[in-house]
Amino acid sequence: xxxxxxxxxxxxxxxxxxxxxxxxxxxxxxxxxxxxxxxxxxxxxxxxxxxxxxxxxxxxxxxxxxxxx
Amino acid sequence: xxxxxxxxxxxxxxxxxxxxxxxxxxxxxxxxxxxxxxxxxxxxxxxxxxxxxxxxxxxxxxxxxxxxxxxxxxxxxxxxxxxxxxxxxxxxxxxxxxxxxxxxxxxxxxxxxxxxxxxxxxxxxxxxxxxxxxxxxxxxxxxxxxxxxxxxxxxxxxxxxxxxxxxxxxxxxxxxxxxxxxxxxxxxxxxxxxxxxxxxxxxxxxxxxxxxxxxxxxxxxxxxxxxxxxxxxxxxxxxxxxxxxxxxxxxxxxxxxxxxxxxxxxxxxxxxxxxxxxxxxxxxxxxxxxxxxxxxxxxxxxxxxxxxxxxxxxxxxxxxxxxxxxxxxxxxxxxxxxxxxxxxxxxxxxxxxxxxxxxxxxxxxxxxxxxxxxxxxxxxxxxxxxxxxxxxxxxxxxxxxxxxxxxxxxxxxx
Numbered sequence: 001x002x003x004x005x006x007x008x009x010x011x012x013x014x015x016x017x018x019x020x021x022x023x024x025x026x027x028x029x030x031x032x033x034x035x036x037x038x039x040x041x042x043x044x045x046x047x048x049x050x051x052x053x054x055x056x057x058x059x060x061x062x063x064x065x066x067x068x069x
Numbered sequence: 070x071x072x073x074x075x076x077x078x079x080x081x082x083x084x085x086x087x088x089x090x091x092x093x094x095x096x097x098x099x100x101x102x103x104x105x106x107x108x109x110x111x112x113x114x115x116x117x118x119x120x121x122x123x124x125x126x127x128x129x130x131x132x133x134x135x136x137x138x139x140x141x142x143x144x145x146x147x148x149x150x151x152x153x154x155x156x157x158x159x160x161x162x163x164x165x166x167x168x169x170x171x172x173x174x175x176x177x178x179x180x181x182x183x184x185x186x187x188x189x190x191x192x193x194x195x196x197x198x199x200x201x202x203x204x205x206x207x208x209x210x211x212x213x214x215x216x217x218x219x220x221x222x223x224x225x226x227x228x229x230x231x232x233x234x235x236x237x238x239x240x241x242x243x244x245x246x247x248x249x250x251x252x253x254x255x256x257x258x259x260x261x262x263x264x265x266x267x268x269x270x271x272x273x274x275x276x277x278x279x280x281x282x283x284x285x286x287x288x289x290x291x292x293x294x295x296x297x298x299x300x301x302x303x304x305x306x307x308x309x310x311x312x313x314x315x316x317x318x319x320x321x322x323x324x325x326x327x328x329x330x331x332x333x334x335x336x337x338x339x340x341x342x343x344x345x346x347x348x349x350x351x352x353x354x355x356x357x358x359x360x361x362x363x364x365x366x367x368x369x370x371x372x373x374x375x376x377x378x379x380x381x382x383x384x385x386x387x388x389x390x391x392x393x394x395x396x397x398x399x400x401x402x403x404x405x406x407x408x409x410x411x412x413x414x415x416x417x418x419x420x421x422x423x424x425x426x427x428x429x430x431x432x433x434x435x436x437x438x439x440x441x442x443x444x445x446x447x448x449x450x451x452x453x454x455x456x457x458x459x460x461x462x463x464x465x466x467x468x469x470x471x472x473x474x475x476x477x478x479x480x481x482x483x
Contacts, residue, residue, distance in 0.1 A: 011450060050446060051450075
């Protein structure tokens with residue numbers, strides 16, 4: 001799966017330390033970030049912007065928004 | 070025994086003493102055999118109620134633009150019954166009848182109609198209401214589920230209903246057997262007691278209260294076992310229906326009533342459900358309206374958990390505790406936790422920009438992006454760092470500065 005650039009790695013560390021991201025959540029964040037990179041046709045490694053966005057999107061849904069219609 | 074005196078106070082829906090002709094026509098149309106909410110809605114929306122009624126009572130419903138469709142689809146016997154009914158009913162009398170005993174008749178677009186349903190994609194043209202409508206001004210959570218609930222499921226529903234009510238939430242449900250009834254019992258202050266539906270009345274002065282939406286007329290108690298619950302819901306909260314008095318809860322009326330449940334809710338919680346069922350219809354209605362859907366997880370082998378587990382798999386929010394539900398409607402006791410900052414000045418320009426954008430007003434992610442003019446990636450990254458250093462806290466989709474002043478009024482789900 002996508003490798004991370006230094007800034008992205010640091011950002012994930014910040015989120016993990018803050019307890020706002022679990023190990024299982026980490027995996028999903030990386031997948032979402034990878035999708036964002038694909039959509040932007042951006043080559044690896046993943047950037048802090050992509051990882052950051054994946055983190056905010058994950059945190060965003062209070063319920064129902066993730067449910068397939 | 071002396072009959073109680075029915076006070077002739079004016080209902081909230083009309084000017085003092087006056088009867089609204091449109092309301093009268095809609096009530097009458099809704100009472101016709103084979104005529105459902107969709108047809109009544111069209112008559113109201115198109116301003117055709119009078120013409121439709123006239124055609125029906127003159128024995129020519131099939132010639133009327135609004136009624137032709139339904140009349141064409143119903144059998145000859147039903148069409149004949151429709152004409153008989155139209156000839157024997159007087160709209161104004163029907164309206165008066167429906168406004169007796171403290172009940173109210175609310176028409177879409179008129180004063181008094183529930184604000185929550187005003188912009189609903191499929192609102193009832195006419196609604197019958199009994200009890201304290203003001204409980205709808207509080208946060209609402211629908212708690213629904215199968216009629217064939219397990220004991221554990223019912224216990225949970227009672228518990229959840231109780232904790233939600235304690236937190237100031239008006240609990241919405243359908244008064245059905247199983248999960249629905251249990252949720253309202255909990256909301257009314259009962260502890261779990263198998264086989265009972267009685268108990269003390271909830272304090273009527275609370276701002277929140279139970280919201281019951283039924284498929285029958287308000288005067289019909291269904292199921293009969295819930296007679297006492299029915300009474301308590303009216304006493305402690307509000308009961309609504311789009312079905313006229315005296316009409317039984319025909320099977321087709323249940324899905325229709327479920328859309329009203331979804332329409333009134335800030336969030337829908339499914340406690341137990343099989344893969345298919347009424348609760349799943351309520352979920353679809355909630356999704357159509359952008360209402361949050363939550364589900365209680367169950368054992369993988371339990372039939373009553375099949376539907377709810379499916380929902381979670383598909384992305385519904387899992388309910389591990391009442392807090393998960395409260396969080397979904399912007400309550401939850403947990404204001405965003407702002408740890409002591411203390412750290413040095415924020416020098417990163419993007420972070421600075423985000424902090425300034427948050428100013429005194431909490432914002433959602435798209436709002437922060439709009440306010441800063443930065444791109445989503447930059448904003449997101451800055452937010453991670455600001456949260457990490459304790460300068461920004463996030464809760465239920467809202468971001469806010471820590472330690473800043475700011476209005477922390479309760480918001481509805483973003």
